[in-house]
Amino acid sequence: MGFLIVSEDDIKKGVTTDKYFIWTEKVLREKGINPKVVAEVTTSRWGIFAGLNDVIELLKGLPIDVYSMPEGCLFFPHQPVMFIEGRYLDFARFETPLLGLICHASGVATQAFVAKLSAGDRKVLSFGTRRQHPALSACIERSAYIGGVDGVSNFSAEKYLGINSIGTMPHALIISVGDQVKAWRFFDEVVSEDVPRTYLIDTYFDEKTEAVMVVENLERVDAVRLDTPSTRRGNMRKIIEEVRWELDIRNRKDVKIVLSGGLSVRDIVELRDLVDAFGVGTMIAGAKPIDFAMDIVERDGRFSAKRGKRGGKKQVYRDWEKLEDEVVLFDEKVEGKEPLLRKIISNGKVVEDTDMDEARKLALRQMEIIKKLGKINDFIE
Numbered sequence: 009m010g011f012l013i014v015s016e017d018d019i020k021k022g023v024t025t026d027k028y029f030i031w032t033e034k035v036l037r038e039k040g041i042n043p044k045v046v047a048e049v050t051t052s053r054w055g056i057f058a059g060l061n062d063v064i065e066l067l068k069g070l071p072i073d074v075y076s077m078p079e080g081c082l083f084f085p086h087q088p089v090m091f092i093e094g095r096y097l098d099f100a101r102f103e104t105p106l107l108g109l110i111c112h113a114s115g116v117a118t119q120a121f122v123a124k125l126s127a128g129d130r131k132v133l134s135f136g137t138r139r140q141h142p143a144l145s146a147c148i149e150r151s152a153y154i155g156g157v158d159g160v161s162n163f164s165a166e167k168y169l170g171i172n173s174i175g176t177m178p179h180a181l182i183i184s185v186g187d188q189v190k191a192w193r194f195f196d197e198v199v200s201e202d203v204p205r206t207y208l209i210d211t212y213f214d215e216k217t218e219a220v221m222v223v224e225n226l227e228r229v230d231a232v233r234l235d236t237p238s239t240r241r242g243n244m245r246k247i248i249e250e251v252r253w254e255l256d257i258r259n260r261k262d263v264k265i266v267l268s269g270g271l272s273v274r275d276i277v278e279l280r281d282l283v284d285a286f287g288v289g290t291m292i293a294g295a296k297p298i299d300f301a302m303d304i305v306e307r308d309g310r311f312s313a314k315r316g317k318r319g320g321k322k323q324v325y326r327d328w329e330k331l332e333d334e335v336v337l338f339d340e341k342v343e344g345k346e347p348l349l350r351k352i353i354s355n356g357k358v359v360e361d362t363d364m365d366e367a368r369k370l371a372l373r374q375m376e377i378i379k380k381l382g383k384i385n386d387f388i389e
Contacts, residue, residue, distance in 0.1 A: 013143045020066065022101035024108075029101045036097055046306035046321045047099075048091040049110070054387070055298045056121045056371055057081045057089050058151045059113030060352070060362045063106055067092075067353055072099050074353035077324070080117075080154050080367030081348060082374045087324050087335055088349065089300070096304070103302045111297035112144075113151040117371070119295035120155025123288050125375055126276040126388050131158040131285035133174060135268055136293025148293050149173075154367045156375060157292070158285075169364065176206040176233050176266065176287075183211065188218060189225045196226060206231040206266055209251075216250045223260045231264035231284065244275070248282045273388055324348040331377055 014024055022029075036042060060079045067074055072094030083089050089110075092099055124132045134152035137145045146168035149160040159174040166173055177195055185191035192207050209218035209232045219232050232251065236244070248265060255263050267279060268287030276286055303317045311319030321338040325345035334342050352360045378387055 011143070013141075019105055022105070025101040025104040029103065033097060033100055036100075042095050042097045043307045044094065044309070045096045045304045045312075046091055046093050047096075047103075047302050047304045048088040048322065049107070049300050049302050050086055050088055050317075051083075051298050051300045052085050053298065054082065054084050055114050055118040056155050057083055057110070057114055058117035058154050058367070059110035059147075060090075061150075061364075062109040062113070062147070063090070064352060064358055064362065066102060066105060066109065067099065068358050069356045070098050070102075070353075071095070071356050072353065073351060073355065075349045076352050077348045078350070078367065078370060079362045079364075080370035080374075082331065082371075084333055086318075087333060088322050091305075091321060091349070092302075093321070107300050107302060111300050113147060114298040114300070115295040116148055116151035116292060117155035118298065119292045120152040120157050120288075121371055121375065122273060122388060123276060123286070123292060124156035124158075125378065125384060126273045126280070127286055128280050130276075130280050130283060132156070132276075133158060133266075133268075133285060133287045134160040134162075134289075134292055135287040136289030136291070137162040139290045139293045150364055152292050154364060154371055155292075156368065156371050157288075161287075176231075177208050179208065179211050179235070182208065188212060189221060192222055192226055196228065204230040206233050206264075208233050208235060210234055210236050215247050216254055219251045220254050220258070223255060223258055223263065229260065229263050231266050233266040233268060233287070235269045235287075245279060245282065248279065252282060277388070322349075328377070331374065331381065331383075 018024065057077050058079050060076055072092055074092050076090040077083060120134065134149060134157045137148050140148055145162045145164045149162050149165045150169055153160055153171065161173055161175050163173050165171050182188050182191040185194060188211055196205060205228050207222045207229060209215050209222055215234050215236065222232060223229050251265060264284035265282065266285045266287060267283045270290065271286055271288050272291060303314060305313045305317060305319050306321055313319035322335055323338045325334045325336065325342040326348055327345050334345060336342060350360055352358065378384060
């Protein structure tokens with residue numbers, strides 16, 4: 009059978025739906041019921057919206073209209089990030105895959121955003137695709153990139169996203185060579201000169217010792233990477249301070265420090281004054297999905313939301329200077345604010361596509377606004 013990966017055709021056919029939608033279709037068809045509805049997607053928390061590219065691929069060609077916030081957009085609790093307008097049976101079974109696409113992608117983008125916001129002016133690199141199914145590698149890196157990371161490590165990003173992947177070296181290289189200095193030298197001799205010389209310094213000896221070894225044995229050293237897991241980390245701040253001291257007294261203040269290995273937001277905040285770049289893995293790639301839900305809020309032109317939800321087709325208006333939003337019925341206008349929900353599919357035809365680079369620019373723009381407003385702590389979880 010090969011890898012246990014559901015095919016694109018089966019996703020497009022709705023095979024990946026929950027069974028109760030199959031039963032729902034059967035009941036409604038046999039009873040001749042197929043209302044025109046508005047179904048909106050909301051959640052009870054804030055986040056960075058991502059995954060719209062796959063939603064477009066899923067829904068294009070269906071006789072429905074789709075409105076959405078742009079990717080990279082900051083959303084707040086109980087706002088519609090998207091809504092579908094059309095006959096219910098034309099899209100009913102696609103609720104499950106649609107939610108899966110944006111719940112996962114937005115979760116990764118949000119954690120990338122949090123990591124980057126926490127790091128201040130330091131770089132954040134996405135190192136975590138090994139924590140998820142490889143079929144999701146490009147999706148994870150795309151979402152992390154939209155969320156604001158400065159680089160991604162998975163090689164698939166070059167083929168599927170058109171962005172360069174980055175990296176240093178694994179412990180396996182050093183162990184295979186059997187000697188740190190030889191391994192570092194071999195890397196320097198073989199790898200293209202345009203790749204930064206970032207050397208791993210915690211394979212056999214302590215980090216300080218190997219930091220000294222690398223600068224005393226190699227002429228070009230751009231950075232050193234500490235990949236010490238929390239189980240052996242001890243006082244990481246003291247370790248990094250020692251490494252920085254030994255580099256500096258050898259006139260190597262130019263050598264940067266990269267830190268990876270099970271990092272949390274707390275680690276980033278506490279060490280960002282010493283560390284030049286953070287390689288963040290599980291925190292981003294293993295992000296908790298955003299708990300989006302889809303609910304019908306209008307049926308045949310009448311308000312019809314279930315309890316706990318607000319009826320009616322809605323628009324979200326934003327004051328960009330304050331990052332303050334107002335949710336109103338769709339036909340209402342709010343002066344001085346910009347509407348966020350735009351039509352992306354009209355009767356099955358894609359009328360506005362999404363762009364990864366523009367989404368990332370939007371996320372970073374909002375990050376700068378948050379900093380300007382002095383609200384960083386509101387977004388660091």
